Amino acid sequence: MSYHGGGHRKRRYQGADDHGHDHRRDTFDTPEQKLRKSIINLGEVDPVQELPRLANDIRAANDAALATGGPAIPAISEGFRIGVTEQPFKIPYYAALLRLLHDPPADPEATLPTDGSPTLGKQVLEDFWKGFQAFLDKLAWREIRFCIHFFSHCTVAGLVSSQTMFELLRSFTVVLQEFGVSHGRAMKAGLCAAEGLMIAGPIMLKSGADVTEIITAIRDYSESVISTKTLVHPVVKLHEPSPVIEHADELLDSALAVLNALKAEDFAQTADSFAQPYVDFPAFSAAPFEVPSVLVPPEVIELDGLTTETGEDAQVKKEEWPAYFVRLFDNDVTPDPTTPSGYAIKSAILDILDVFEVNRKECARLLLEYPKWTLQGTFKPRPGAPEQEPVPEKNWQLENTVIEVTLGSIFLLPESTYKPIYYITLITEICKLSPQTVGPAVGKSIRKLYGLLSDGLDVEVAHRFAEWFSVHMSNFGFAWVWKEWVPDVSLSVRHPKRRFVRKALEYEIRLSYFDRILKTLPEAMQSPEAQCMPEDAPGPEYEYDDPSKPYHDAAQSLLSLLRGRTKAEDVVTHLDSLKNTISETAEGDVNVSTVVRTIAVQSLLHIGNRSFSHFLNAIERYLPLLRNIASGGGASTTGSSNIDARMDILNAVSGYWKRVRNMVVIVFDKLMQYQIVDPTDVVAWTFVYGEASTSAVGKTTFDSFQWDVLKGALDKANGRVTIARKKVTALRKEADDNAAKAIATEGAAMDVDAEAKADVMPVAESPALTTALKAFSTLTREQKAALSRALDGFVGYLAAADKPNPTAAEVITEDAWHNRVNWNEKQWETWETWCWFRHFCRAYSPYLRNYTQSLEEASVSKIGPSDPAVDLFKKTWNIATGQDI
Known part of the structure; x- marks a missing residue:
């Protein structure tokens, strides 16, 4: 066939259809792939009705595979494995399907094995085992759990076999008795044993x-x-020696409560709680499968041989805590997990959220379709x-249940399983x-x-609540009935509800515009006296823009140099000359x-305030300038330490961006990344300089903004140590591999005795x-210094011997808590500080x-004599460090 004119007509291939589709490019599933998909897709319409048909299809596929050279067992069991581990809500129906595969085929003409071989099921x-x-x-x-x-x-x-299955469950309870078992390992093993017993009990x-x-x-x-549970309960009562039980349920404790309830009635409630589509099948008369005995392997602990300067193990394993889920609704609306x-x-x-x-x-689709896999009348x-x-x-509300469980996952402490986003x-x-x-379910939850x-409500949970609320509102036009909360404007300005409103609106402004968010509020919440919204729209605050302000001319001269991209040297x-000029006129x-440092830093930020890329370009161009300022000297300074200079830099930044705290x-973070300041400097600023520059009241308060700053500094210090550790481990492995290769090469090249071979090993x-x-050694010292400074800060705020805090004792007693409706600003501030200290301890417990x-020698030793505040401080510290379990 030939074409004339060299046009763009589509070439036709043998096998192409009338529309020009080239079937040679089509991909087709193999029989094994089709078989796996049919098993995985069980229940797309009605699982109960599909079971007999699917069982016959599996038998037919297996017979076809046997006729062509081999059984289809691997493909079938793989389909079961995928279905069980990736669609756990179908597990009862997979058990029913396997039960059908144990029966002889319904077709009377089907050939039955005569050699005594086991059934297909x-x-x-x-193979599944x-x-x-x-x-x-x-x-x-x-x-494993699925x-x-x-x-x-x-x-x-x-x-x-029920007896061998019982022995399998017992093997998981052995994990609970291991010496020093981590809570994460124990909880997972305990849930395997508990949930298996709930079903097969x-x-x-x-x-x-x-x-x-x-x-x-x-x-x-x-x-x-x-005692560990007291630090992770989402509702805080500082006077309680053990976790409160209302408003939240702990996962393993809930499982234990269920087992006790089932055992009390000889497991009669199991059939009303778990789907069992196989119970109406004829009794199974063949010998059951004997589960082999197993031993749960120990945890793998990778030792890299690195230690801190104190000789302690530097390997950090993430600490896992009891899992408390917030309860929002009554038992007639959402099911009681106990x-x-x-x-x-x-x-x-x-499980659906996880998988x-x-x-x-x-x-989202599967969550709304979940009633399909539950017993009739559940929702x-x-x-x-x-x-x-x-x-x-029963007869619960599905949407309320789904939202309650999802929010409970967001608010897990000290952190959610996945990112809150x-x-x-x-x-x-x-x-x-x-x-x-x-x-409506979301509105009721809010x-x-x-x-x-x-x-x-725990301060970290309230922090995440504000984040979720603001993002959710941004997705739905910022439509919220704010007038419901107008009466709370009369509460103390430091009351958690007032703090939540301000934080949520601050987040909303970041996601939109100041004027737009202001218009969504009722008039009573718009006024400056209500203190719900910032007084001004977010933006930079350059102190030297106004000609009437001191040092305006000096700042403008420096600004001109920076805008002209003058060399850093x-x-x-110019800064040295500026310093001399200001010294002559200063009063x-x-x-x-x-003053000079503040002018320099704020001017540098001012030329980079149009976008994040402008900011990075300005910082990177003038890194030598920033390093010179941080060292505290003139052009000849070569990096000597100057804590005051670095604090001036941080204060200048906070002053410039005081209306945009994020x-x-x-x-x-960028100043730490470029090593202009150290994480320890930022930690110190959080507790000392941060209050003055952010207009905090008093010197014993700690809020969510300070926590964001502190967390950024500690995460930076910890992250650097982790990276350094990985680098050392990789280099050591490379050195060991090279040494092994050298020994092997030397041994192959010449025949020497064992003593001679030993000479080449070092x-x-x-x-x-x-x-x-x-x-690595330097960074671990920096890490310890940052942690020590943070602990020092909380000691000074709450329990220092030289700075007794009477308000601390006023908020941690039972009587004080019952009287919280009369708390003043100072008491709410102190309560919040206590809660942030708890979160610091549980979030950074592994470090x-x-x-x-x-740390005890450097910081905890500074606390005062025994009193309620000191005792609570020590107890919290001991729980976090594993000394009070």
Whole structure:
């Protein structure tokens, strides 16, 4: 075939259809892939009706595979593994499907094995067990737990021996008794044992298994960590020696409460709590699968051989804490997680949030479709759905339940499992899918959380609440009924509700415009006297723009040089002359050096305030200038330490961006990154200089802005140590590999005795490794200094011997808490400071534990004699450092 004219007509290929589609590019699934997909897609319409058809399809596929050379067992079991571990809400139906695969085919013409080989279902189960063993070897806890659910359902279906299944669950309780077991490992193992027993308990009880043994092991562990729970409860009552039980539920404690409730009624409630689609099948008469005995592998601790200057282990493992989830609604609206049905529902929703974190749109869809996988009558019917007979003690509201569990995940302390932005955007997606039903649930949740602010909602939870509220409002036109909160304007300006309103509006302004947000407020909240909104729109505050202000001419001369991109050395020379000029005209006790530094830093920020890229360009161009200022000297200074100079830099930044406080945190981060200031400097500024420059009242207060600054500094110090450690470890591994290669090469080249071979083993450290070790040592000292300075700051605020704080004792007693409606600003400030100290201890617990002894000698020793405040300070410190468990 030929074409004339050299046009752009589409070439036709053999195999192309009439529309020119080239079928050679089509991809087709193999029979194994189709088989896996059919198993994974179980229940797209109706899982109960699909089970018999899917079982027949699997048998047919296996017969076809046998006819062509091999069984399809690996593909089938892989489909089961994927379905069980990535779609946990389908696990009961996968157990039912496996039960059907144990039965002979319904087709009378089908050929049955005559050699005594196991049924198709048993072959699949045996292969599935191999996958579970691989998960166990890797300590893939999420997959392990879902497999335990699957085996437990199979036990109820008669496919797995109840006695061997009980022994499997017991093997997880052994983890709870390990010496020094981390809470994360213990909680995961405990949940595996507890949830497996919830599902398979009725069968185990009938077989004579001592289920009390498992319950007792979980209870003993839970009681051993009760003091730890006091630091992570989302509702704070400082006077309580143990965590309060209202407003939140701890995950492992909820599981324990469910087991006790089930055991009290011989597990009769299991059938009403967990779907069991296989219970109506004929009794399984064949021999059940004997679960092999297993041993849960120990935690893998990677030792890199690095130690701090105190000889302590430098390896930091993230500390895992008890998981408390906020309760927002009554038990007739959302399920109570301490009941069997409630626990089953809420843990299943948590699993969906966990598994589908990679795809929030799919997660939102599955959450709203979740009733499809629950027992009938669990949730109220959706609008337009057929009416159902309500089930006593159920009939909950799906949307309220989903929002409550999602918000509980956001507010986990000390940090959420995933970044809060995942859960925030997920709630937005759920609202978009069903705004008429989800919107009211979100509104009710906001009101419940706002109410808890008066009842002791943790400051970090309130911080995240404000972030979520502002982002959610930005996605829906900033439409909120602010007039509901107008009466609270009469509360103390430091009351948590007043702080929340200011913080939320500050975040909203960042996401929009000052004037637009102002118009969303009722008139009573717009006035300056209400102190809800800032007095002015966000923006820089250059002190030297006004010609009537002192040093205007000096600042303008410097500004001209910077705008003209004058060389840094020439600018330094100009600063020296400027200093002499100001000294000649200064009056009173003016610190000329501070004035010059402030002019220089603010002028540099002023030329870079148009955008973040302008700011970075200005900073990078004038790094020599900043280093000179930080050293405290003139052009000849070579980097000597000057704490006052560095504090002047930080004060100048905070003064320039005092109306945009998030910019203070950003600029501080860049100054630390370029090593103009150290993390320890920023920590010191947070407690001492930060108050004066941000107009804080008093010297014993700590707020969310200071926490953002402190967190940025500590994270920078800790991050540098982590990077340095990884670098040293990599260089050591490289040196060891090179030494091994050298020995192998030397041994192959000549035949020498063992003593001669030993002579080639020592290998000198490379210059790169020597440098990396020195850097690591320096950075660990910096890390300890930053932590010590932070602890010093909290000691000074709350429990210092030389600065007794009478207000501290006024807010930590039970009587004081009951009288909180009459608290003044000072008392609310002190309460907030206590809460931030608690959060500091739990958030940085792994790092504090590395330096416990030295920090106690340097900081904790400064606290005063025993009194309620001192005792609470010590208790909080001891819990965080593992000395009071």
